[in-house]
Amino acid sequence: MFEWLAYDFMKRAVVATSVLSVSIAPVGAFLVLRRLSLAGEAMAHAIVPGIVIAFVAFGLSVMSMITGGMIAGVLVALGTSLLARRTLIREDASLASLYLIALALGIFILSAAGSAIPLKSFLFGSALGIGDDTLVLIGLTATITLISFAIILRPLIAATFDPLFFESQSSHSGLVHQWFMFLLVLNLLAAFKSLGTLMAVGLMILPATAARYWVSTVTHYLMLTFGFALLSCWVGLILSFYLSDVPTGPAIVLVAGGLFFFSLIFAPLGLFRGRIVRK
Amino acid sequence: MFEARTITLGYNGQTLIDPFDFSLKAGQVTAVIGHNGAGKSTLARTVLGLQPPLSGQLYWTRGKPSHIAYIGQSNDLDHQFPMRVRDVVAMGVWRDLGFWSAIDSARSGRISEALARTGLAGMANRPLYECSSGQLQRCFFARAIAQDAPVLLLDEPFTAIDQKTEARLYEIIGEWREEGRAVLIILHDISSVLTLSDHCLLLGAGKAIFGETDQIITAENLVSFEYMTEKQAQFLTLSKKGGAGNV
Numbered sequence: 001m002f003e004w005l006a007y008d009f010m011k012r013a014v015v016a017t018s019v020l021s022v023s024i025a026p027v028g029a030f031l032v033l034r035r036l037s038l039a040g041e042a043m044a045h046a047i048v049p050g051i052v053i054a055f056v057a058f059g060l061s062v063m064s065m066i067t068g069g070m071i072a073g074v075l076v077a078l079g080t081s082l083l084a085r086r087t088l089i090r091e092d093a094s095l096a097s098l099y100l101i102a103l104a105l106g107i108f109i110l111s112a113a114g115s116a117i118p119l120k121s122f123l124f125g126s127a128l129g130i131g132d133d134t135l136v137l138i139g140l141t142a143t144i145t146l147i148s149f150a151i152i153l154r155p156l157i158a159a160t161f162d163p164l165f166f167e168s169q170s171s172h173s174g175l176v177h178q179w180f181m182f183l184l185v186l187n188l189l190a191a192f193k194s195l196g197t198l199m200a201v202g203l204m205i206l207p208a209t210a211a212r213y214w215v216s217t218v219t220h221y222l223m224l225t226f227g228f229a230l231l232s233c234w235v236g237l238i239l240s241f242y243l244s245d246v247p248t249g250p251a252i253v254l255v256a257g258g259l260f261f262f263s264l265i266f267a268p269l270g271l272f273r274g275r276i277v278r279k
Numbered sequence: 280m281f282e283a284r285t286i287t288l289g290y291n292g293q294t295l296i297d298p299f300d301f302s303l304k305a306g307q308v309t310a311v312i313g314h315n316g317a318g319k320s321t322l323a324r325t326v327l328g329l330q331p332p333l334s335g336q337l338y339w340t341r342g343k344p345s346h347i348a349y350i351g352q353s354n355d356l357d358h359q360f361p362m363r364v365r366d367v368v369a370m371g372v373w374r375d376l377g378f379w380s381a382i383d384s385a386r387s388g389r390i391s392e393a394l395a396r397t398g399l400a401g402m403a404n405r406p407l408y409e410c411s412s413g414q415l416q417r418c419f420f421a422r423a424i425a426q427d428a429p430v431l432l433l434d435e436p437f438t439a440i441d442q443k444t445e446a447r448l449y450e451i452i453g454e455w456r457e458e459g460r461a462v463l464i465i466l467h468d469i470s471s472v473l474t475l476s477d478h479c480l481l482l483g484a485g486k487a488i489f490g491e492t493d494q495i496i497t498a499e500n501l502v503s504f505e506y507m508t509e510k511q512a513q514f515l516t517l518s519k520k521g522g523a524g525n526v
Contacts, residue, residue, distance in 0.1 A: 033357075155378075158373065161357065164349060164434075168327045169349075169373075216362075217361055218362060
């Protein structure tokens with residue numbers, strides 16, 4: 001039953017995705033609460049050209065990947081904000097436009113440069129081929145994320161639930177949003193190697209949306225989101241191990257998708273809830 | 280407590296309201312009223328310190344208060360947010376606690392008292408999505424009570440609530456006045472202005488006028504500041520005791 005744990009690459013994958021779940025769950029939970037799920041999806045694609053250019057120029061190192069991804073993420077975030085403020089299109093449309101261009105550009109450069117890394121691995125990840133540097137990146141990301149949440153949890157809850165109340169209480173209100181967006185990009189980069197650019201945001205959003213149907217306090221929400229993310233990773237890895245042609249990224253995200261539909265149907269606040277009046 | 284001297288409000292260098300004076304006093308309720316787009320929310324942001332005036336000066340005569348309690352329009356918020364009633368009220372003491380400290384017994388008592396004063400003690404552990412609009416607004420009043428702030432700013436707090444709840448919230452505002460707090464309240468209804476406020480700031484047509492409520496809320500001013508048409512004003516009766524009404 002546990003023969004899959006006899007393999008070193010599976011042990012690494014379990015450790016990496018488990019730590020990733022701890023880190024990615026609170027980011028996903030607040031993306032959902034802040035109604036930024038699509039922005040998360042867009043950001044995951046937006047960082048691609050940065051990663052690709054860094055990869056083509058400096059080779060496959062964690063440092064170059066982080067630097068390139070961060071620069072691309074910041075540029076797209078600034079560009080989106082500028083377009084939304086200065087032109088008539090709104091933020092969602094400007095974000096969608098920029099990330100589609102960014103994703104296409106990334107894949108174009110990757111193909112044109114004749115990369116040794118297959119496109120499939122870039123898009124869907126390879127949780128079963130995680131090296132030491134990626135493990136360190138995931139560990140550092142989780143550490144930074146958890147320490148950050150310990151510091152900004154109260155401000156983040158207040159800023160998410162009642163932004164003007166929070167602004168009236170704090171002189172650093174913009175900083176909380178910016179730090180949260182930094183954590184988003186950092187976690188997407190940490191998840192990039194194992195889940196790929198297309199699937200990373202799936203592990204962020206789906207456990208969070210599934211958990212939302214069960215709970216009515218933020219603490220329980222964060223705990224259940226983590227539980228669902230962890231379960232998705234473990235079951236997804238086992239599926240991927242036994243079904244040899246299935247890449248791990250889609251397997252993990254599909255399990256998370258199954259949890260979402262299960263919650264939608266059976267959770268007390270799901271499809272058949274009786275008491276909530278939609279606003 | 281607070282004085283604004285010849286301030287001009289606006290955005291991006293564009294003047295929205297010509298220079299005007301107004302003040303907030305301890306133990307008094309000051310109402311702000313005006314037509315849509317007159318600059319009420321801009322004024323609120325200015326008092327909160329989130330948007331500086333284009334010109335003029337703001338003075339806190341007893342020193343800037345450590346915090347201002349703010350109650351916004353509950354319609355703008357996510358009623359499905361995963362919090363209990365007590366958690367929302369507890370947000371009122373977070374500022375004192377910093378990032379990590381747990382809520383101590385004194386502050387816990389303050390939260391319970393706030394819940395009791397707003398009639399929410401029985402539903403402290405109920406999730407937010409079970410609250411009606413009126414209960415939610417009482418919840419925000421309870422949060423403001425828990426904040427124990429010397430200045431309170433309320434932005435149209437009676438939107439979409441029933442008359443019984445409104446009457447209870449009037450009582451709480453009266454209690455704040457008796458406790459010596461300064462209350463600035465943005466309203467859209469003349470009856471509420473006449474019933475609640477000691478002073479009034481009327482905004483409209485790019486200008487502002489401030490003074491005692493009885494002197495500011497006149498048919499002439501309401502027409503001149505484009506709050507209502509002359510025809511509407513002909514049918515208006517105004518009295519401090521009975522509020523406003525149509526003949």
